[in-house]
Amino acid sequence: MTEHPVLETQDLTIRFGGHVAVDAVSCAFDRGTLTAIVGPNGAGKTTYFNLISGQLRATSGRVRLHGEDITRMQAPERTDRGIGRAFQLTNLFPSLTVRENVRLVVQARARRRYDLFSRADAHVELVERAEHVLSEVALLDEAGRTVSALPHGDQRKLEVALLIALQPQVLMFDEPTAGMSVDEVPVILDLIRGLKADRDRTILLVEHKMDVIRTLADRIVVLHNGALVADGEPREVIASAIVQEAYLGVESSVGEPADG
Numbered sequence: 618m619t620e621h622p623v624l625e626t627q628d629l630t631i632r633f634g635g636h637v638a639v640d641a642v643s644c645a646f647d648r649g650t651l652t653a654i655v656g657p658n659g660a661g662k663t664t665y666f667n668l669i670s671g672q673l674r675a676t677s678g679r680v681r682l683h684g685e686d687i688t689r690m691q692a693p694e695r696t697d698r699g700i701g702r703a704f705q706l707t708n709l710f711p712s713l714t715v716r717e718n719v720r721l722v723v724q725a726r727a728r729r730r731y732d733l734f735s736r737a738d739a740h741v742e743l744v745e746r747a748e749h750v751l752s753e754v755a756l757l758d759e760a761g762r763t764v765s766a767l768p769h770g771d772q773r774k775l776e777v778a779l780l781i782a783l784q785p786q787v788l789m790f791d792e793p794t795a796g797m798s799v800d801e802v803p804v805i806l807d808l809i810r811g812l813k814a815d816r817d818r819t820i821l822l823v824e825h826k827m828d829v830i831r832t833l834a835d836r837i838v839v840l841h842n843g844a845l846v847a848d849g850e851p852r853e854v855i856a857s858a859i860v861q862e863a864y865l866g867v868e869s870s871v872g873e874p875a876d877g
């Protein structure tokens with residue numbers, strides 16, 4: 618039996634009026650890999666993410682998860698099946714504590730997936746799972762704090778915690794370090810690196826900062842005008858003529874020297 622890639626897009630396309638924002642993108646993502654999706658502003662990166670997570674419907678083409686066609690599924694159904702997208706700050710409950718926020722997601726997940734509520738020890742298990750998630754993102758010490766009182770960096774950690782709480786197999790991060798201070802960035806990168814260490818996870822990362830991409834990505838996919846123009850091992854892709862031409866002139870952060 619052929620093993621399907623965890624996630625795959627085939628000729629995935631979306632048009633907004635006459636504008637093709639994602640143009641016949643075919644790409645497969647395997648278990649245990651972290652792929653950075655890069656490209657100039659307006660290249661279609663976020664739109665591609667929206668098509669995968671279900672926020673947008675494709676004009677044509679397919680999205681498959683473990684070989685199953687999910688192109689027409691709504692976003693929540695895709696989440697149930699294992700596609701998790703990092704929460705934005707707006708999804709947090711600011712007046713609840715960190716722990717309460719995590720428990721809510723753990724609980725919602727359990728209710729949908731495991732029917733844990735039918736079991737006597739369900740509560741204990743949910744509590745333990747939430748504590749485990751909190752420890753994974755090093756937020757145990759802040760667990761009792763109200764979200765609105767958390768420093769910005771910890772709120773961003775909580776976003777990652779909520780993603781983990783969903784127990785997705787595919788984890789999608791859209792510019793996870795955007796708007797972060799210099800000392801906050803390494804913390805989130807360490808978290809993503811830690812997630813990557815679990816070889817069952819498949820991570821997709823939209824990111825502009827080339828130093829971040831260099832340290833995290835196993836592979837780089839380049840979008841330009843909605844189309845996939847390069848795909849491969851980071852060093853090769855960065856050095857390729859098409860990236861030098863199509864990307865370097867436009868996105869200056871990519872032009873920084875390699876760190877070895």
Ligand SMILES: Nc1ncnc2c1ncn2[C@@H]1O[C@H](COP(=O)(O)OP(=O)(O)OP(=O)(O)O)[C@@H](O)[C@H]1O
Nearest residue numbers: 633636637638656657658659660661662663664665
């Ligand atoms: N809902 C929409 N309606 C019309 N056009 C859209 C819509 N969403 C995206 N676009 C257009 O599709 C193109 C791709 O946008 P997208 O946000 O995916 O680019 P991006 O690569 O994520 O850019 P950035 O790096 O600036 O975030 C842009 O030209 C954008 O204006």
